[in-house]
Amino acid sequence: MTDPSPPISTAAADTMWLTRRIEKLKQCFALCGIINSTLDLPEVLDRIMRTSRQALGAETSSLLLVDETPGPGRGELVFQVAQGPMSDSLRQGFRLKRGEGLAGWVCENGRPLLIEDAYADERFNPEVDRRTGYRTKTILTFPLAVRGRVIGVSQLINKEDGSPFDAADLEMFTLICDQAAVAIDNARLHTEMLKKQRMEFDMELAANVQQGFLPRRVPDVVGLDVAGASRSCDETGGDYYDFIVRDGQDGSPGQMVVVVGDVTGHGIPAALLMASVRAFLRSRFLAPGDVGQVLDDVNRLLAEDLGMTGRFMTLFALEVDVATRSIRWVRAGHDPALVHDPALGVFCELGGKGIPLGIDGKWMYPCESMDSLTPGWVIVLGTDGIWEARNPGGVMYGKERLRKIVRARADCRAVDIVDAVMGDVETFRRGLPRRDDETVVVIKVGERGVEHEKNHAAGGSVCGHISVGMRR
Template sequence: MKIRFKLLLLLLLVSIVPLVAVQTGVLESLHSLSGEIGGEVRSELVNKSSVELKRLVEDHARVLSKERKIVELRLQQLSAELTAWIEEGDMFVLPEILVDSTDHDTESDYERLQQKYGQHNFVMHGRREIDFNYVGYGSGYLGTADRIIQQRSTDAIFPLFKTIEQRNPNLTLWIKADFISGESLTYPARSTGMSMGQMMNESQPQTASILQENLLPTWSLPKKDPLTGRTVLTASLAIVVQGETVGSVSIDVPLDTLLSGNNHLNMFSHNIDSLLIKPQLNDNGTGVVEVVAKEVSGTNLKTMMHMWEPSTAEVMLSSSDSVLFSKFKELLKEGKSGVVSMPYKGRDSIWAFSAPDKRGISLVLILLYDDVVKPAENAKKFVTSVISQQYRSTFLVLVAVVLLVSILAFMLSHRFTKNILILAKGVKRIASGDFAAKVEISNADEVGELADNFNKMVPSLQEHIEIKSALDVAMEVQTNLLPQSSPHISGYDIYGESKYCDELGGDYFDYIKSYVDQENIRFTVGDVSGHGVPAAMLMGSIRGYVRARSLSSGTLGEVLADVNKLVAEDTCKTAQFMTMVMVELDPLKNELRWVRAGHDPALIFDHTQEEFIQLEGNGIALGAVAEATYSESCCFDLNAGQILILGTDGIWEASNSDGEFFGKERLWKVINSAKDLSAETLVETIFDAVHEFTGRNKQEDDLTVVVVKRNN
């Protein structure tokens, strides 16, 4: 089938088939998406609400704990100072730190009175029925004990009551001290405008008198304050004088003040239930959860002051899911906070609860699922309606697109394929070896640009092929210049190899028989500066010089001195040079002699040492100075188990991505780990270690290693 027909068919398939598939499947997919979106939003809302509710109750628990500690601290201050007041009598002086020096005018006190007690009828005949400027004294003498306090002595202790109320006005509704004699003190005082001497028999706000033998504060369950109608918690502490409990001091704390943070729960729902609960055992020993107080909805500040109501009858909290409710009770028993999803009054709900406090009371917030997921249901309905409308519009667009694509595909396929056929013929000519091939396409579009690049590519392609062929020949020639096999010497295992980073390289190694003593063998390793073709050409020349000079007698130093003169003539204008190290082995004596020409020293590995033994020596690189001289170093005995290593700096100067060098210390560790392997395997192990260290697919420098192992 011609390409023009294939292109036409492809365009039709690419356009029509997906569009038809979208048309048939879009409604089901979009409706499914709508359900998934609704489900995800529903799940997310439930999870978010659960997390937020739990955070709220835990925050309330922390705030409640902090405020409870504040109240208990105030109780301890009151108890301590009342004890000192009773013991010291007229000598009592209140510490200045407990005296509030801030002036509060009458108008400010009146505003606080209105805010705290919320009653306009606390003012009678121009005088306040509740007054912040007095401590109310109730005689209430029972006649069963000596009087403990005297009414006229309250002036000394009054600043303490006033300071505590002013410093914590929201946590203090009434402060009262009750004594076993029947006497009592109450702040603020309930006054009818009488003088202090006339107030002794006036009734005071009724606060529970709790006498405790221990010195720890105790808290009551929620109850109604008879004067203000507010739900309060009463904190009490014993007053101990000379080791005997003579009474108790108490603070009535408004429950709505402690739990004022609940006022923003309307962000979740207006139907949320806020309860104070207390787990306990019933008559038959079964664990139950009693509701001790419940939040009553309020719409303004006045009703908000009465938003918490204590239970007037015994009310038990329950759920139809007995398993989850048992888990809920177990968590309360363990003193933990948490979130549980279970029915409440027959409807699925989220229960968030705080850990019980010292009295065993917890705050529970119960939010109905329906209130949480209502936005998700509304969103799902909206998305469904939008999807239906979009489907109708999409169907019309699909029909129009199919028609348009079909017409355009038919009209353009012939014109497009015509130029492709011309390019195809040009490619066939190049494939047959006709590098004179050209295509004639004058279009100003991408196909025309492709034709221009095709015509420019042909000469470059021919040139690259010629260069590649020349490089292949050069690679083969250079490969043949290096030893094709390792020499066999009794008692020794020898292997060398070079790996170039480009097609051609400047590294060189060789095995050369000594002209004087044919039993001796010379190991030569060199490294030409640079890479590629220039380095390879110089390497080939130097190899020839070294081999030619080795046919005559002379020490290693004399050989390199003569070679250096020839190299200097070649490199005087190019500034190239070659470093070289040559080591001669006398296998009969196991003796080494060597000479260096600017190259790194040859290395001797001995597993008994912690680092290499280096065959040091002086000598400048070949080609640097024409008249340079080189001295032969002698001698080193190569013992059994020792390994001679000659290499180029591409090994120890190989670097990783962090710029760290491979180094000779790491090379020593690699050789130590593979010292018992053959020389060939040891060389491959070194190459693999360098490659793994650099982490690169292409090496950055030529690598050459020659290993001479003396067998045990």
């Protein structure tokens, strides 16, 4: 009896093969579109595995990514997604060393593997099968690579119809994995961009908050002209200056305190430490005690907070008695204040001994003092970002150049002297970015009365008696 079905011609067979191939390619492109339709990394990984299983009729699928974080596990493969009967065993976070098993081999060599019989391949590790009771038969493993760099491995195990994976499956899996690698890379870049945007927003917010910590206005104290400015080398900085007025017994200004500080490091940690010191100082200055006692208490609190972190803050605190014009100051590891007497053309420094705040909570800060201020004096407090600024030739700005600016502007207002110093440092750097925060505060001493003028004319400069390096 003859077969009633006519034989299929070669042309018809080719047409059927091309039709199936086109349909497969259409399906593949549609699946790639699904994979690339999101930038959420966990969703991208889940879609890669789900679409791969559906497209190739696989029982189990898994995706591993290379651990690129610094540390002992760098370069290892980490399971991110596992679907199918073995998904519970291949839990998220399970690791393979580079070169271990079929996935490790593919990652190490950057080439795919089409294994028809897993147990016939010596690279196959049957440990998971022994642990789970699952029987691995055929495996398709493909490297996920971007710009020539393997970032992970995708793997399919066993076909639902029981047949082994073949070359056509590998071809389709190749197309999916190539698109998947790009999708993973894009999702990672998107995640990093979002992190950067959040960080920039947080830094901008922190910078705005920190700027709010700096004095909004200069205290109105008769006979004293005060100004200050601070510029950070980053969005947030560790430099600090403040003006604090302590009330007298009658409610009028009793003392004006000027502080300038410099926290180790830069960025958010330095800004947080600066904010803590500001809060401690302002709170403590509300209570009785001279400037030395204030710093004793602040230092004790700060040392408790900082512990063994290695962080600290240098500070110079100067207190002026408004009525007597006597001054007291404490130097906590900070550079001395610079004093210029334009009448005699000399400079001197307000020195003293003291370690930075936060190092030793038991340290007691000695308080230096001077009986009177002379009208015309210019007192300059700053941070080392000023005199340690460098030009393109590597030369430091230095304190001598600072003295020249102060000497040349001694007759100007305090704010003009501050502007002149900051402008000259900017000019000196000649376009180089700041390497450190830059802060300067100027106190210009005004007239006090006829009697003091007579004493000044007769006795010369008190500055000469406290100088630790008088210069003309």
